Amino acid sequence: MPMATMSTKLFVTGGAGFIGSAFIRLLLDRDDATEITNFDALTYAGNLDNLQDLDPERHHFIRGNITDREAVQAALGDGTQAIINFAAESHVDRSILSADEFLRTNILGTQVLLDAARERGVNRFLQVSTDEIMGSLLEDETAYFTESSAFAPNSPYAASKAAAEHLVRAAHHTFGLDTIITRCGNNYGPRQFPEKFLPLAVSNALNDQSIPIYGDGRNVRDWIYVDDHCRAILLALEKGRSGEVFNIGARNERRNIEVAESVLDALGKPHSLLRFVKDRPGHDRRYAIDPTLAEAELGWAPIETWESGLRKTISWYQENARWVERTRSGAYQTYYEQQYGTEVTS
């Protein structure tokens, strides 16, 4: 799908969240010819502060829920070239506490968007998915997730994202909808809601609060800087062949304990801030992505190293204390206390 020659109209869902807002920023910075409708329900994870500096001529925000057919139809302008679906309930721990909203948004919402794409003749549908749909690899093996790895989701979140992928696949196979699926690992970078592990570690360390580590801390995740992920999504949107799936990973496996220690070291804080807590039920041991297809076919490679990405991330949280303060209030306080048994005092 060649873009950026004439005016391109894109419909981005979940664009007030962490990755969606980074994607919009990247796209608007890259060319002058793209107009984006950003459709987001503004759940606890959606944040208009993430969109403050965007050009209002080319970025149109509409508050709406992807499960609401009429609202989606009304917001989807004529001549929309692509839908990029970031909207989701995205936190595994919350899905363990209650799965309802995950099923509604991640599964039913995706189907509503697929139907709308078909009915309105949208050229392409890109589903932002996750490596978690493929379950867990063993800690010490050298296996990697490929595009043909079996589905084996282990959390309600992962199961809902797996179901969404099946629906996207079905829309392609049954109705010929032009679809792309991208699956990536753990993103990190600016504007990530501080319930997720890395921003939680950074913001707690900045406040000299302990960092909760699940279980023995040896669970492995494959970390990717958010802008590198977004550049891969853009390339997949432009160059991917209809029906393709791409695994996006920066070949950057890290144990949780190592991630937390890197944060503490970067901030000059003591390792005594690490606090081991009861493990997450069903906690996947290791995720590791083989990104060979994306590298070969899309010509994608990450720009940031772990060190440079982490430095940028930590600096952003240091410089945006007010953003952190605002997100760590109200419902977040209650959630944190329920989860870790400690009150957030900042």
Ligand SMILES: NC(=O)c1ccc[n+]([C@@H]2O[C@H](COP(=O)([O-])OP(=O)(O)OC[C@H]3O[C@@H](n4cnc5c(N)ncnc54)[C@H](O)[C@@H]3O)[C@@H](O)[C@H]2O)c1
């Ligand atoms: N963060 C990661 O490390 C990661 C890794 C792999 C895949 N993903 C996927 O990337 C996407 C974006 O993740 P994120 O980390 O930016 O999530 P996020 O939680 O920061 O943002 C999600 C956004 O979706 C919006 N949203 C939620 N329910 C909605 C609904 N029903 N209708 C409209 N908008 C709704 C929220 O308001 C929020 O702005 C998700 O689909 C997630 O599954 C994330």
